[in-house]
Amino acid sequence: MVALVALAAVLLSGASALATRQLLLHNVDTQLQYSTSRIRNDSGPGGDPGGGLFQPGQVIGTFVAVYTTSGQALFNVVQGDGRQQYRMPAVAVSELYATQPTSDITSVTLTGLGHYRVVSYTRTLVDQNGDTIQAVIVTGVPLAQVDHTLVSLLIMQGLLSVLAIGGAAIGARTLVIRSLRPLNRVAGIAQQVSRLPLDRGEVALAVRVAPADADPSSEVGRVGQAINHMLANVDGALAARQASEMKVRQFVADASHELRNPLASIRGYAELTRRGRDELPPDAAYAMTRVESEAARMSKLVEDLLLLARLDSGPDMQVRPIDLAPLVIDAVSDARAAGPDHQWALELPDEPVVALGEPNRVLQVLTNLLANARNHTPEGTRVEVGLGHAADGRALITVTDDGPGIPDSLQASVFERFTRADSSRARSLNGTPVTSTGLGLAIVAAVVEAHHGEVRVESRPGRTRFSVFLPAVTAS
Template identity: 55%
Template sequence: MSTPPIAATPTQPTTQPATLRPLARGTLGRRLVVRVAALVAIVAIGLSAVVALAAYNIQVGQVDARLDRAISRQGGPGPGGPSSGGPTPSGQEIGTIFFTQTSVLTSGVILVDRASNDGVRYTSLSADAQQQLAALALGTGARSTVHLTGYGVYRVTAASGGSTRVIVGLPLSQVSSAMTSLVVFEALLTGAVIVVAVLAARSVVVHSLAPLNRLAATATAVSNLPLNSGEVEGIVRVNAADTDPVSEVGRVGLAFNHMLDNVEGALASRHASEVKLRQFVADASHELRNPLAAIRGYAELTRRERDQMSSAMAHAMGRIESESDRMSSLVEDLLLLARLDSGPALDLRPTDLTEIVLNATSDARVAGPDHRWSLALPNEPVFALGDRYRLHQVLANLLANARTHTPAGTRVETAVTVADGMAVITVTDDGPGVPPELQATVFERFTRAEVSRVRIQGGSSTGLGLAIVAAVVAAHHGTASVDSRPGRTVFAVGIPTATPDPDQSSR
């Protein structure tokens, strides 16, 4: 037989406090750090790009200035230039190219060595480079950056005179080398700035959000207090240091403390009302016992003369006796619930549940002979830490509930199992079942499911039997649950297991 899941009682909070991690995924702190780091990265990369562009333009400007001087020293096209084989003006840089283009002749050279101002050595440009230079559409004084095949990137300018055009170019290899070094340095510096920004932002954010995290910890602690009933103690408050109205978090902490004051006052008022109500129920029930006992006694006295009464009178006296019995049972149940609510004095000791199940089922078989009763017990006794008489009452109420609210011929099985350190008693019947809308409140007081679960003729129900079951089980730190559908209803209670006393286990 499968055991249904055991539902936690309302008085036992199941939510555990979550560990507060300021930079966990999805937290405000993590988002702030990521956004600050992204902002710093964008600014640092932007500044690096601007600096690199400015440095490049400055160096290209310096190359352009040298280029202007080079073409002015060249003296323009005609005799005296390197392309004409005449003497070359001093001051030219190694790698400088000179290209002359006329209507009948094109030639170009590159300065490859300089021994002194008067000792220079040129070599002719390749045909591909000369074709590239000849194809350039440069006006006089115009500058352009070109990639010459076999020579690299050059900055060139042109000068024209008549039918002759001279192009002079300077290499940008030094500029490229310097820019490469600058970009690498800026990349390393930007990475370092981002890392420092992340660490600094993390420290600042964690420190700044610490009051908010403490406020969340306080809220978590309060949310895990059992506030549903009884006297509530240990409601913590936000520290005074976190209630400074100057800051936003301080105002939240101040409002939170004010809310907790109101909640604590409301809970205290509710507890006082509960105490008064329980005392009233206990006092009223106690005072009702004497007149009820007198009514029952006088009704029983009339049995001797009922054969002399009219049938209507005899029926009325019988109903008075029956209803006085029912009201006495209701008063006893109310007294028991009042005692359980005020903190029952239970005689907790290792108790053999199999023996209780046997005795209670035997009593139920006598009370309901028209039902089919069966047992499913383990081979070894199962011991739980409980009060023998109260646990017997729990099982008696469950069996009476099955007997009262199911038709004749219903099969009722009582089983005992052990699961996860709990001794579980289940009462299963194949009756009509409990409606789904009533299952959530079936253990509350005065809840009745008479619409679906049929009461037998002459049956009686106060609506307190299952409420007593839940109260007694909760007093044993156990659990109670119901799982019902048409044709199968399972009531289950779980009580913490216990090690039997040596004298009990030897019986």
């Protein structure tokens, strides 16, 4: 639009300037013919062609030049202000003769005088000796006023064109902004939905494109209407997913709760039977030992599932400011006792690190991370636990080991439930691989998220680090 306005302004300005120039040249040519006629008919005494310049109506700057057909300058005069006259510059006379003016009106540029329209005619003159001379008489009318008028016109047209183009640009920008407002609102709804955590938790897509922006009579309205249909379908799918997940969680919670007592009974009876080992055959005694250990493992799995179900349903955390140093010390001490074949190190800051959390749950996070390092690294692995503050001010707990690392294929899903490492990477205890439920790190992620924190993992062969970020409490 702006380009069209600019093109139109240029074309109109050019056409207007050209038409004005032609009109002004026509007026000058009329004046030239008038002046030539006056000079031709009203020559001064003795046939002096310059006498006609003194007649009223002559334009200031009009000149008369007379020279022979052989090029000898005989006479020239320029009309000044009032009845003043002056001679043409010699270089202007030479330039005038070089142009060879004819009876047809032409334009010339003369040094010291400027632009002129000139015309000539031949006349017989009588010199001082009484001899006749065939002379060429050239009359010229200045174009200074024409040039001045055209320059003023072009400047004015340029200013008007700039104003027109600027106004068109502002108008076009305003029109585009106004026409894009509904589209921007539709885009805002899409961005708002894109920021929702659709992959987890209970999600309610209550946002919709406003009815005014979903009018099918316009292109933007049809887009808004399509987005509303899409959001309605997604909302229904999310509601169905949420209902299904709630049923699964409720089932897991109920099943875990109901399994606790039978498993406790199995463990109790197995332990009671094992105490009478002397009265049992060796195979039966070994079987009772296996029943007891598997029941214990099953109980741990049930407890983990029940905890995750509770966390999913919206944990009621009793958070308070806690000093993390004692919890870290206790967790490392327990890990050293459970894994004496590993090297355990602890790095604590001089100042206390206070975070908002529930002590038992934070301790569980530390216990699970240390158990993960113990179970999935070989004997002699160094495990270092660090405590401090992150760059953003949050409390930071790190667990770093120099074990074989986590495979790249598992790092993206390491905090998902029932994610297990390759059996070849599991630590052995008395020749038997130590197996895990695959829920330890999932519990870590769920507990940390319930504390409004964050857990990250960075791993490569020879170095694995888990980083736990918790909201810190600034010391008053």
